Every structure is written in structure tokens, then in C-alpha cells.
Amino acid sequence: MHVAPAGVFVASTVAAGGGALTAAVTVRTIVRNDSDSDADLRLSSVVADASGKSVARGERDLRVAAGEATEVR
Amino acid sequence: MWSLEAPVLYNLESTILAGSSVLDRVRTPFGIRTIRFDANDGFFLNDEPVKLKGVCCHQDHAGVGVALPDALQEFRIGKLKAMGCNAYRCSHNPPTPELLDACDRLGMLVMDETRMMAGSAEALAQLEALVARDRNHPSVILWSIGNEEPLQGTEVGARMAATMRKRIRKLDTTRPVTLAMNGAWGEGASRIVDVQGCNYIHLGDVDEFHRRFPDKPVFYSESASTWSTRGIYANDTDRGYVSAYDVNKPGYGDTAESNWTHCHQRPFVAGTFIWTGFDYRGEPTPYAWPCINSHFGICDMCGFPKDNFYYYQAWWSRNTVVHILPHWNWAGREGRRISVWVHSNCEEVELFLNGHSLGRKRVCVPHHLERKVSYRPGVLSAKGWRNGRLAAQAKVETTGAPAALRLIPDRDTLLADHEDCTPITVAVLDRRGRIVPTADNEIAFSLTSNGVILGVGNGDPSSHEPDKASRRRAFNGLCQVIVQARGSAGRIQLRAQSLGLADGTLALTARAHPRRPYVPGITPLMPLKIFECSKLRKAPADIAIAAPPGRKLSYSKVKPVVPEDFCDIRSFHGGQHGLVYIRTRFVARRSGVGKLFYGADGPVKIWINGQAAGCQPNASNPAKADEYQTRTWWRSGSNEIIFGLISNRGKASGVFARGEDVRQDAVFSTFP
Numbered sequence: 203m204h205v206a207p208a209g210v211f212v213a214s215t216v217a218a219g220g221g222a223l224t225a226a227v228t229v230r231t232i233v234r235n236d237s238d239s240d241a242d243l244r245l246s247s248v249v250a251d252a253s254g255k256s257v258a259r260g261e262r263d264l265r266v267a268a269g270e271a272t273e274v275r
Numbered sequence: 276m277w278s279l280e281a282p283v284l285y286n287l288e289s290t291i292l293a294g295s296s297v298l299d300r301v302r303t304p305f306g307i308r309t310i311r312f313d314a315n316d317g318f319f320l321n322d323e324p325v326k327l328k329g330v331c332c333h334q335d336h337a338g339v340g341v342a343l344p345d346a347l348q349e350f351r352i353g354k355l356k357a358m359g360c361n362a363y364r365c366s367h368n369p370p371t372p373e374l375l376d377a378c379d380r381l382g383m384l385v386m387d388e389t390r391m392m393a394g395s396a397e398a399l400a401q402l403e404a405l406v407a408r409d410r411n412h413p414s415v416i417l418w419s420i421g422n423e424e425p426l427q428g429t430e431v432g433a434r435m436a437a438t439m440r441k442r443i444r445k446l447d448t449t450r451p452v453t454l455a456m457n458g459a460w461g462e463g464a465s466r467i468v469d470v471q472g473c474n475y476i477h478l479g480d481v482d483e484f485h486r487r488f489p490d491k492p493v494f495y496s497e498s499a500s501t502w503s504t505r506g507i508y509a510n511d512t513d514r515g516y517v518s519a520y521d522v523n524k525p526g527y528g529d530t531a532e533s534n535w536t537h538c539h540q541r542p543f544v545a546g547t548f549i550w551t552g553f554d555y556r557g558e559p560t561p562y563a564w565p566c567i568n569s570h571f572g573i574c575d576m577c578g579f580p581k582d583n584f585y586y587y588q589a590w591w592s593r594n595t596v597v598h599i600l601p602h603w604n605w606a607g608r609e610g611r612r613i614s615v616w617v618h619s620n621c622e623e624v625e626l627f628l629n630g631h632s633l634g635r636k637r638v639c640v641p642h643h644l645e646r647k648v649s650y651r652p653g654v655l656s657a658k659g660w661r662n663g664r665l666a667a668q669a670k671v672e673t674t675g676a677p678a679a680l681r682l683i684p685d686r687d688t689l690l691a692d693h694e695d696c697t698p699i700t701v702a703v704l705d706r707r708g709r710i711v712p713t714a715d716n717e718i719a720f721s722l723t724s725n726g727v728i729l730g731v732g733n734g735d736p737s738s739h740e741p742d743k744a745s746r747r748r749a750f751n752g753l754c755q756v757i758v759q760a761r762g763s764a765g766r767i768q769l770r771a772q773s774l775g776l777a778d779g780t781l782a783l784t785a786r787a788h789p790r791r792p793y794v795p796g797i798t799p800l801m802p803l804k805i806f807e808c809s810k811l812r813k814a815p816a817d818i819a820i821a822a823p824p825g826r827k828l829s830y831s832k833v834k835p836v837v838p839e840d841f842c843d844i845r846s847f848h849g850g851q852h853g854l855v856y857i858r859t860r861f862v863a864r865r866s867g868v869g870k871l872f873y874g875a876d877g878p879v880k881i882w883i884n885g886q887a888a889g890c891q892p893n894a895s896n897p898a899k900a901d902e903y904q905t906r907t908w909w910r911s912g913s914n915e916i917i918f919g920l921i922s923n924r925g926k927a928s929g930v931f932a933r934g935e936d937v938r939q940d941a942v943f944s945t946f947p
Binding site for chain 2: 204223245
């Protein structure tokens with residue numbers, strides 16, 4: 203079970219409102235199942251700032267068929 | 276937000292879990308920022324207009340070639356930032372990812388370029404690998420699908436560009452696609468790309484392009500190609516040097532000043548990428564061999580600034596700049612008129628020779644100042660004024676003869692991780708501590724054992740001295756030595772010596788730091804482990820006249836001694852005097868020149884593939900591995916090695932044998 207090489211893409215948009223800027227981060231992740239059986243997995247994505255403090259997170263349960271790759275958006 | 280001044284980075288941690296067990300975890304650094312190209316107003320970062328003040332670069336540096344340690348990437352990007360440069364074009368191939376890491380950390384925009392403009396499976400695979408690998412770097416703002424391709428202006432070129440753009444879009448919709456075109460702006464692939472990349476002002480008409488395509492953003496993807504050699508003030512065709520006044524350029528190019536004036540006057544031009552930030556090996560135009568590196572750099576091969584660095588710094592950075600050229604060592608030219616230039620962004624500049632004012636002049640944006648000064652030795656100085664107040668000053672002085680060396684490190688603390696390194700400027704000084712701008716003394720370096728000299732350079736485009744060396748001549752007062760830490764913390768002491776000059780010394784601090792996970796290199800010496808030995812025979816009077824064994828001689832296996840891989844033959848002579856033949860094999864995948872290293876403790880003679888290959892009548896006691904060596908030609912496949920060993924009145928214990936595995940891919944076989 204792997205995050206595919208170069209399989210993560212992070213994009214962000216910035217919106218202004220109420221005198222503050224808000225950033226929305228969208229993540230695309232390709233998860234590979236290189237085993238011979240289907241797998242029920244959880245993908246956890248955590249954004250941390252430079253000091254290591256986590257500032258955003260997301261989780262997704264997914265099933266990846268044996269030998270297949272799935273892109274999680 | 277990630278910006279040029281404060282490049283804030285975040286980390287995304289992606290974890291795959293099955294239940295509570297972690298199966299894989301990947302860390303992706305990224306930045307939050309917005310980018311936009313506008314056809315009338317140029318480039319915007321986080322909705323702020325940013326003129327692209329860029330340079331094209333090859334990854335090539337003195338002393339190391341293209342094998343740049345990460346610390347040198349950081350040094351080079353830092354040097355460009357100090358000039359006011361905010362954009363880097365990876366010309367004309369994908370960069371090493373560590374370069375992009377440095378740009379992310381330091382705040383440098385990047386035009387990321389694939390190597391091949393084509394619709395072939397191979398070209399598209401390379402393009403996709405590039406985009407997938409680099410798309411999380413906030414520094415990357417543009418995907419370039421190629422450079423100066425003959426097909427760029429044709430229908431075929433347009434179709435290639437469309438295919439390539441489509442593939443990029445699948446992987447990244449957030450960055451525009453461009454192509455660096457030397458002409459045919461508006462034709463062929465031009466119609467496909469999101470942003471028009473123009474190479475060289477004179478290879479088209481950008482104003483006409485903007486009128487015809489008012490909705491297409493445009494920038495100079497390559498420009499200027501000004502020639503200069505650091506510290507040289509007259510063209511010298513014999514030595515392969517070009518004057519560092521901003522006057523020399525190829526027909527298609529521009530001086531720094533005419534190029535920037537053109538870009539500066541056109542708000543719709545998003546910016547420019549100067550060819551090049553640093554000199555690089557090859558392309559020594561306007562000369563040819565024996566001149567061996569380019570003159571295009573704003574900095575030389577070592578990253579030492581040429582005078583144009585200060586032109587750009589004056590008009591690109593926020594620093595207050597006053598820079599005078601040339602140097603002021605013109606013995607023998609007293610009374611002759613010398614052209615003096617000043618690069619400055621002050622409002623007015625006043626020039627002085629030995630304290631006497633030569634007059635004050637207004638600076639016109641973005642131009643240099645120039646006047647002839649009748650040479651007298653001493654101090655030529657300049658004061659820069661803003662709002663009637665002194666803002667900055669500079670001077671050049673007539674120096675004395677070389678007297679001492681000084682070592683100036685870029686950083687004085689290194690991580691002891693076998694990787695970290697720093698370039699050290701080696702300056703030749705006169706008695707009063709001033710850099711002698713014409714000095715070319717040869718300098719030798721010595722270093723304590725906890726550091727390594729990675730390489731040396733001096734920026735001389737015609738120097739044929741080796742870069743992998745511990746000595747170098749200065750070129751116009753300077754050379755560079757790059758020192759890398761090994762694995763032990765402590766002080767790394769460097770000494771520089773030159774005949775007749777006081778030594779230069781420097782202590783760097785190496786701080787303990789874990790080494791990055793790595794796969795150790797394969798030792799190029801392969802121990803031979805499988806031996807056979809004959810029965811004891813009558814010894815000749817002299818080992819030199821021993822004959823090779825007959826084909827039918829029979830051998831028995833020798834029990835190997837581990838871990839020394841020593842062939843112990845004591846049980847074969849049983850303490851008696853005589854001769855034994857010992858047989859082993861070296862199996863190489865490919866043929867090539869190599870060596871056999873061996874040790875024995877009795878008179879020994881060697882045959883490789885039936886040919887006598889060495890004789891040591893005085894082989895020592897006890898046997899030492901690698902005591903002797905013999906050069907040989909390894910055949911592809913099995914090579915038979917036979918030792919004839921005289922048992923030395925029953926005292927000899929055996930032999931060591933190791934084959935030099937030149938290509939590091941030899942294998943061993945058991946006997947048939």
C-alpha cells in the first residue's frame with residue numbers, strides 16, 4: 203500500500219473577505235495497492251505549519267482493488 | 276502566504292492506514308500563493324504586480340560541475356536574490372528537485388522547462404514526470420514545453436504544443452504553459468501556449484505582437500546575452516577575455532542596459548530572463564577553444580559578481596547601490612584617459628579622484644554614468660545622493676603588490692553530515708589589506724582531515740587548471756575553494772599558501788548532524804574467495820624461472836579462511852620446502868583494464884590467463900593484503916589466475932588476492 207510516487211498534488215485558492223484572507227487547500231492523492239488482495243484503507247491528510255502545528259486535516263475511507271490505483275480528491 | 280520576501284511553507288502529511296496501523300506516509304512541502312499573468316499588466320503574485328527580473332541558468336559551478344551539493348544551490352540562489360533577481364529559468368532541462376527546494380525556501384520564482392518539445396511517447400513521459408514531480412513547489416509559476424525549436428512557428432509545432440499542454444493540464448490546472456520562441460511570435464505554437472515566451476528583443480517585434488494579440492500575456496523568456504569577463508577592461512582575443520564594461524554582445528543580443536531599458540518601459544511585458552545568471556562550461560563565444568567557458572554570466576563560474584551584477588542590483592533590488600568600474604591599478608598609464616563607469620540608483624552621483632571632485636551628475640533611470648578620468652594612482656571614489664543627502668558611497672584604490680592571502684567563507688558553520696559545504700573566497704591582498712585586482716598568484720590549500728576540498732575555481736574562462744585539485748591560481752585577485760564537511764564535529768582548519776605571500780588561515784565549525792540515509796558505495800576491490808591448490812612439487816632455484824603449470828595438473832579445494840579471505844595452504848606443504856600452484860578466478864561482466872592486488876609470504880610468480888603477470892622473489896612474511904599489484908586486461912567472463920608459491924622451507928602460509936573491479940560490476944563464480 204503506497205502513496206504513488208509524485209502522486210500527491212496540493213493546490214490552494216485564496217479568498218478575501220471581512221478584511222482577512224482565507225486559503226482553501228485541495229489535495230489529490232493517488233493510492234496504490236500493490237498487493238494481491240483488495241484493501242480497505244483510510245487516507246489521512248494533515249497540513250502543518252513551519253513549526254509543526256497542524257492547521258487543517260481531512261480523512262477519507264476507501265477501498266482499493268488488488269493491483270489498482272485510486273485517485274482520492 | 277508564500278511570497279518573495281516571506282516564503283512561508285507548509286507541510287502536507289499523507290498517511291495510509293489500515294485500521295490503526297500506518298502503511299505509508301509521505302511528506303509534501305507546499306506554499307499558499309496565487310499567480311496570474313495579465314496581457315496588459317504583466318505578472319501578479321498574491322494579487323501584487325511583480326515584474327519578473329529573471330535569469331536563465333545551467334546547473335554548473337566551479338569545482339563541482341553539474342554535481343552541485345544542496346548547499347551550493349542555496350548559495351547560488353542567495354547570490355541571485357542579493358542582485359534583486361526574483362525569477363530563475365531552468366534552461367533547458369528539468370532542474371534537480373533540490374534547486375526547487377532552495378527556491379521555495381528563499382523566495383525565487385521558477386520557469387520549469389522540459390528538455391524536449393515533441394509529441395513522442397518518450398517526450399510526453401518526460402514532461403509528465405516533470406509536472407507531477409514539481410507541481411507542489413510554490414516557486415514554480417510556469418511550465419515551459421521547450422526552447423527555440425525549429426518547428427515552433429509551424430502547424431506541426433502547434434499540434435505538438437497542444438498535445439503537451441493537454442498532458443500538463445491533466446496534472447496541473449493552476450499554472451500557465453509557455454514556450455521560449457526565438458521568432459515566429461504569433462505563429463504556430465504561439466497560438467496554443469497560455470503565455471508567449473519571447474527569446475531576444477531583436478528576433479521579433481513585441482509591440483507589434485501585443486497589438487495583434489492584445490489578450491495574450493507576453494514576457495522575454497531569454498534575453499541580453501551580454502558578454503563580459505570579471506575584472507577585465509579591454510577585449511583580449513589572445514587570452515579569450517571580454518571587457519566587463521557593458522558593451523559586448525552578439526548580434527541577436529543586447530547590453531544589460533539596453534535590454535532592461537526596453538523591458539522596463541513596457542508594463543505589458545511581464546519580465547525578462549537574462550542569459551545567464553552564471554557562466555557555465557562550454558559556449559565560449561565570441562571565442563573558441565582554448566577559451567572553455569561562457570562569458571554570458573552576470574556572475575562568473577564561482578559566483579563572483581562581474582560589474583554588470585551591480586547594474587542589475589541598482590535597478591532590480593531595493594538596495595542603495597553605488598559601484599565604480601574599472602579597478603584603479605593602471606601603472607604605466609599615468610595621464611592617460613580611462614573610461615570610468617558608475618552603476619547607481621541614487622539621484623545624483625559625485626565622483627572624486629584623490630579627494631578632488633570631478634563633478635556631480637544626475638542619474639537617468641535605468642542608465643549608468645560614464646566619464647573619462649585622467650589616470651593618477653590613488654583613490655577614485657563616488658558619493659551617491661538622494662534628496663540632497665548622502666545615501667551610499669564606493670571607492671576603488673590603487674593597491675600595492677600582493678602580500679597576503681585572506682579566506683572568506685560564505686558560511687562558517689557546516690553540518691558534519693558528509694554533504695554540507697561552503698564556497699570560500701580566497702583573496703590576494705596587498706600590505707594594507709586591499710584586494711589586488713590584477714593578482715594571479717598560484718595558491719595551494721591544505722585542510723584538516725575532517726573536511727574535504729570538493730573543488731576549486733577562479734572564474735577565468737580560459738583556465739585549463741584542474742577543478743578537482745588542492746591548488747589554483749587567482750584570477751584578477753580571487754579564486755574559490757569549496758570545502759565539504761565529513762562526519763565528525765569540530766573545527767575544520769583550512770590553510771592557503773602562496774610563494775612570497777603571508778598564509779591565509781580559516782577555522783570552520785562542523786556541527787554534529789546525522790547523515791542522510793544512503794546506500795554505501797561498493798568497494799572497487801573484490802576479494803577473491805575461492806582457491807584451489809596443487810600438491811607440493813620440487814621448487815626451482817629461483818621463482819623467476821618457475822614454469823607455468825601444465826594443463827593436466829590437478830588441484831584440490833582450499834578451505835577458505837573468513838573473514839580475511841586468505842588462502843591458507845599450510846596443509847598442502849606440511850612444513851616441507853617446495854612449490855605449490857594456487858588457482859583462482861576473477862569473473863568480469865565486461866572486459867577492461869584493471870589490476871590484481873595480492874600479498875604472499877614466500878617467493879611468488881603469477882600467471883593471468885596463461886600469461887606471466889608478475890614475480891615477487893622477496894614476498895614478505897607474514898603475507899599482507901594488497902602488498903603488490905599488477906596491471907592487467909580482464910577478459911569478459913572468467914579470468915584464470917595462478918600463483919606459483921615457494922613454501923619458504925615450510926614457513927609460507929599462503930596468499931591474498933583481490934581484483935580491481937574497474938566498473939564495479941564483477942561477479943565471482945564457483946569452479947566448474
